[in-house]
Amino acid sequence: MLQVNTKQKTGKSKMKKNKDKEFDKYELYINSVQSPETDVKFLRRVYKELRDKKPETMREDFCGTFALSCEWVKLKKDHKAIGVDLDEEPISYGKEHYFSQLTDEQKGRVEILTANVLDPKLPKADIVQAQNFSYFIFKKREELRDYYKNALKGLKSDGIFVVDCFGGSQCFEPNEEETEHKGYSYFWDQDSFDPVTNEAQFYIHFKRKGEKKREKVFSYDWRMWSIPEVREIMLEAGFKDTAVYWEGTDEDGEGDGEFTRVTKGEDCESWVAYIVGLK
Ligand SMILES: C[S@@+](CC[C@H](N)C(=O)[O-])C[C@H]1O[C@@H](n2cnc3c(N)ncnc32)[C@H](O)[C@@H]1O
Incomplete structure (x- = not known):
């Protein structure tokens, strides 16, 4: 049986000894639950797989410290990223800790907006994506559908919308x-x-x-949304099709971090999957 922890990871820590430093909640957060380098490669692969061409622009909705946006522009020279979040606090942290590490050329390909993901005037992208279950804040079906409609509106032709989901x-x-x-x-x-x-x-x-x-x-x-609900609501919002990427299992029955397109899942105590809406 596949058993994964919700976006937890056991990656090597590069942190200094505790006594030497202030408590930094965003550093512990990224170290515990995010894998931006892996995530951007996954997004590029999924776009290529579903569209048979390469993506350029990626919009990171609910971007927080926008670590993925910074990794996206590092991955390829023609990549552009747009990050959207309501809260100045994580955005400022991202500017200081991740954006500052980019070259001037890379910085020119990142745009960060302090804005609502429901804003109808957000810039368009090949990939719009929302990570770490952020859309679970929408508790009513109509609210979630409105957000998905806006994500669809923010896609260029052949664009894809990628969200994660967890359950079990x-x-x-x-x-x-x-x-x-x-x-x-x-x-x-x-x-x-x-x-x-x-x-x-x-x-x-x-x-x-x-x-x-x-x-x-x-x-x-949060409201816990299920995969079939998310797929149905994407279709109601106007997406032409949806796809689900499910995690493989390693020898110990744990998630192996490899996500592939499936039509059936597995009964698990805890799982994380990606759902893609195709324009
Ligand atoms: C769970 S955190 C996710 C951060 C990041 N995407 C990640 O993967 O870790 C949710 C973020 O969504 C932001 N947020 C909540 N509602 C929003 C809205 N309506 N529009 C834009 N950002 C919003 C919060 O400020 C917060 O930074």
Whole structure:
């Protein structure tokens, strides 16, 4: 049985010793749940696979610290990225920590907008994508459909819209999972699940070695959307077709990080998948 943790990873940490540095929630976040270098390669591969040509522009909705946008322009010289987020705090962090590391030429290919993903005037892209389940903030079907409609509007011809999704039997009850990293632990805490509304409350906690646990560093008040619901709502929003990419399994029954297009999934305690809407 495939069992994956929700976007947790065990990558090598490049962090300094805790006693030498301030608590940096975004550094621990990216180190625990994001894999921007892998993600941008995946997005490029999926576009090529589905469209038989190469993408150039990628729009990162709910971009937060826009780490993926920075990786996208590093990946190919003709890549351009647009990041969209409402919150200045993660955007400022991204400017200071990731954007500042780009060459001047690469910087010229990144555009960051402090804006709502529902804004109908957002720039168009070959790929519009939303990572880390950010669209789970839309709790009503009409709200999610409006967002998907706007994503579709933001696609160039032959564009694709990519979102991730997670689920599994584990998500139907409160649970907390600890993942140990070098120098700290990451906790993914599902505090509640309401079967009547499918709403669930999640938190991320961190505990650095030798320090007390820092509770609720990030919190998420979400509706758990299922893959068939997402596909149906994409079609209702006007997408011509949808595709699902499901993670393969390694020898230990864990997710192997390789996502391939499927028509059937597997019954799992915990899974992450990608859903693609085709314009
Ligand atoms: C779960 S975080 C995801 C950050 C990043 N995409 C990632 O993969 O880790 C959600 C982000 O969405 C932003 N956000 C929430 N509602 C938004 C909206 N309507 N328009 C734009 N950004 C929004 C928040 O400010 C936050 O940075």
